[in-house]
Amino acid sequence: MTLQQLTILLPVLGTLLPGIVKQLHGNNLVNGLLAGAVVVASAFGYVLLGGKITGNPSLDVPVIIAAIASLLAGPLKPLDQYLTENWFNVVKPKPTLSGPRVVGNATSSAYSPIPPRASLGKTNPPDYGG
Numbered sequence: 001m002t003l004q005q006l007t008i009l010l011p012v013l014g015t016l017l018p019g020i021v022k023q024l025h026g027n028n029l030v031n032g033l034l035a036g037a038v039v040v041a042s043a044f045g046y047v048l049l050g051g052k053i054t055g056n057p058s059l060d061v062p063v064i065i066a067a068i069a070s071l072l073a074g075p076l077k078p079l080d081q082y083l084t085e086n087w088f089n090v091v092k093p094k095p096t097l098s099g100p101r102v103v104g105n106a107t108s109s110a111y112s113p114i115p116p117r118a119s120l121g122k123t124n125p126p127d128y129g130g
Contacts, residue, residue, distance in 0.1 A: 003049040010042060010075035018082035035083055039076060043067035 017038060021031045047053060047067045053060055072080040 001045075001049065003046070006042075006046060006049055007075075010046070010071065013038070013042065014071075014076035014079045018078050021082065032083060035079055039068055039072065039079060039083075040064075042076070043071050046071065 017035060021035055024031060043064055044067075047060075047064055052063050
């Protein structure tokens, strides 16, 4: 396979793979790992076919990371959207507590209750000036 053929196949792969992964109805973790492996493999193939692999990991890893970023921003953008929607939602954040937090049982609150208004329940007759 040449670099030109891979350049033509990557947008097709990026468009088809999210639909295929969604149809699997599997675990989001497994689907995310599968999609991530496809991204890394395609970036490695792109760099390898481009002749940028030197054999020195300290030089090759940044080149592959840059290839991953450029592929996710370009031909594999639909796959990036799938990963953003599903992969990063595997662990749901815990809901935050709203309002005062009760310490101990319900009768011993950390906050003192507000006393009722003195005029609550009392009705004064209207004053007609006399």
